[in-house]
Amino acid sequence: MASEHIEQKLALLPDLPGSYQMKDINGKIIYVGKAKNLKNRVRSYFKSEHTGKTAQLVENIADFDFIVTSSEKESLLLEITLIQKYQPYYNIRLKRGTGYPYIKITHEADPKLELANDVKEDGAQYFGPYPNVYAAQETLHFLQKVYPLRRCNGYQGRPCLYANMGQCLGACYRQVPFTEYLDQIKKIQHFLDGDTKEVTKVLNEKMNTASENLEFERAADLRDQLKFIETTVEKQKIISKDGTPRDLFNFYMDKGWLSVQVFFVRQARLMKREKRTFAIVESAEEEMTSFILQFYNRKNAVLPKEILVPAGVDKAMISDVLHVPVRTPQRGEKRDLLDLAEKNAKIVLDEKFRLMEMNESKTSGAMQEIADALGIPEIHRIEAFDHSHTQGAEMVSAMVVFEDGVPNKNKYRKYKNKTVEHADERAETMEVIRRRYTRLLKEHAEMPDLILMDGGVIQLNAAREVIEDELGLDVPVAAMVKNDQHKTADLLREEGEPHVNLDPKSQGFFLLQRIQDEVHRFVITFHRQLRSKSSLGSKLDEIAGVGPKTRQKLLAKFGSLNKIANASIADLREAGVSEKVANAIKISLQAIQHADD
Incomplete structure (x- = not known):
């Protein structure tokens, strides 16, 4: 049976072609597949009965990812590439080569066309891989007839059979000028890059002529040849035409x-x-x-x-x-x-976004999971806090409220920090917690069942100091701790104690992620709104001579508008600004400061 996490992701799969990657509990790719319809194909693993190796694969799937392509063929080509790169355990049949050939122009004095199973560092030119092996073989034979290079083993003093048939340039009996090879190679390159218009026009004319002459077998052969060419050299968005990294x-x-x-x-x-x-x-x-x-x-x-x-x-x-x-x-x-x-x-x-919405609608037991993990009898309302600033300046805080697992946006609050001048997580936390719960006390309003801080020990201790020591409240406080990938990992209730872990596949864990994402989104949005009104960039951009590069230099060196305004002309010059522009910056920013005062 699929986990709740996988069930939710299955519901969001698109009806589009693409490649999917199955992952184990450690995030390692264990299988790569392709699909004409991602929703139908991936769902089939979890909604059907399986035996043998497929059943073993499904048992080990903890998560999956996918990449949308523009066609089924592109999904197959991407599948080949990803199998070559990751060599997943359950794709073991494809580990030694892809099973799909390339068309190769060899790097020799007398080059030739041939099929190859793998790309090697041998100076040759490779085209492909081609999912339809038979079509690739037939296209190779067509190219050898229309744009011949060398088909024999080399000089033997007399023309080979292919030379007599016009399918070999004659390295078997003469010194072939390399310019002849280059001319043919250019035509082959254009053809395999998709420029088949001229060739297909000729083949269509021959097919129509054969049909009119009642040579139906000949016409059928030409029709098949056209189909092979279309299948082999069809343009692919997922594959670049040149080898530039x-x-x-x-x-x-x-x-x-x-x-x-x-x-x-x-x-x-x-x-x-x-x-x-x-x-x-x-x-x-x-x-x-x-x-x-x-x-x-x-x-x-x-x-x-x-x-x-x-x-x-x-x-x-x-x-x-x-x-x-x-x-x-x-x-x-x-x-x-x-x-x-x-x-x-x-x-x-x-x-x-859709996962967030689904998590909101499936909150039965999620709040209780968090309560049980923290040793709290029950939780109905959670208030969560986060901070944001720009390199120590323009500090803001925000609070979101979740009631019975659902966000109540009418109760969200935004805070401009009034007493903290520089980035200080402890001071910021104490200020916003003090302002929030002093107000609730004055209004005799109901307190939350749990306060969550987005951060770690610093934020946790600062919040508890205000809640317990200053205000004398008995409200549980915990910190939402993130891992190295900046994702929700677990909860911290007490400094020095082990973190409180939740099952990563549980509804409680998903709710915790939702809360952390929501408070972070809310504070960042608030911060962006303030910056759009009076951002460093907008004020600097109004000054003549200050462009994006100069603004970047000033921001990197000084970090805030006030610091730039208070910097000396010499300091501004050290940042790479001309004396004329430095004077303009001083005059303009000082005028802005006076206006704000």
């Missing part, structure tokens, strides 16, 4: 959340996909620029030869920092890949 980034934004997809294209194939979702403060384009720079500022990060991004992302800044060409394709194959990444990003974010 490139990374592709695209996103989809909704309700204050950004969903990012990263495609890694290597050896003309999609080798890997990464995805991220997070709440954001700045515009989607600004956050993407920052995300990409941080993405490569990691240990063992490998830069590609080219980076593709959507319009609006700061290509110049990324290229200047990473020293890699950054482009936004407008049409063609790369544009299609960019669109496909956006489509996947939207599906991931839609899935996240």
Whole structure:
């Protein structure tokens, strides 16, 4: 029987083609498959009876992921690539080679066309892989007839059979100029890249002629040949035409959340996909620029030869920092890949929102699970808090309320920090907790059954100090602790004591994730609203001579608007600003400060 987590994900699968990846309890990919319809195919694993190896596979599935493609053929090609990369245990039949051939132009003085099972570092040119083996073989034979290279074993002093038939350039009896080979190779390249218009036109004419002459067997052969060509060289969005190592980034934004997809294209194939979702403060384009720079500022990060991004992302800044060409394709194959990444990003974010909604509607017992884990008799109302700031400035806090497992947005609250001037998690927590529960005491309002802090020991101790020592309240407080991937892991009730663990597949755990995601989203949205009104960027952009690069330099060096305003001309010059612009910044920001006062 499928877990609650898998049941929810099954309900969200799209009716689209794609590749799916089954994972075990450790997150390791144990099987890769492809589907014409992801919803029907993936559901069949959990909704049907299985025996043997398939039953064993299903028993070990703890989660699954998927990548949407534009066609069933693309899903098959992606499946091949992912099997080669991850070599999943239950795809053992495909571990030694894919079973799907490539068409290869050898790297020799007298090159020839042949089929190959794997791509090797031998200087040869590879096209494929081709899912239809028979069609690939027939297309190879067609190319050998129409665009012959060498079909014999080399010089033997006399023409071989193929040379006499016009299917070999004659390395068997003469020194073939390499320019002849190059001319044929270019034609083969164009053909395998999808430029088959001229050839198919000729074949269609021959087929029609054969049919008119009642040569039906000949016409049928030509018809089959056309079908083989179409099957073999059909254009594929998921496969690049050239071998340039490139990374592709695209996103989809909704309700204050950004969903990012990263495609890694290597050896003309999609080798890997990464995805991220997070709440954001700045515009989607600004956050993407920052995300990409941080993405490569990691240990063992490998830069590609080219980076593709959507319009609006700061290509110049990324290229200047990473020293890699950054482009936004407008049409063609790369544009299609960019669109496909956006489509996947939207599906991931839609899935996240729908899972949240489903978790809200399935809260029976979830609150009690959390209560039991913390040793509390029962819980009906939870109030959760989180903070947000920009490099120590513009600090805000927010609170969300969940009643019987469902968010009550009418009771959400936002807080501008009044007494804390710099990033201080302890002071921020004490201020917002003090303000919230002093007010409830004055109003003789009902207290929550549990207070949750998004953070760790610092936030937990600060909240308890105010609740217990200052206000004398008997309200349980716990901290929602995150793991290294910044995801909900468990609860902390007391400093120095073991964390309180919830079953990762339980409704209580899903509810805890929902609360943590919601309070984080709410505080980030509030922060973004304030920044849009009086952001550092907007104020600096109004100053003549200050563009995006200068703004970035100032932000990196000083961190806040006040610090920039209070900096000396010399300090501003050290940040790489000209004297004229430095003077303009001082005058403008001081005027803004006086106006605010």
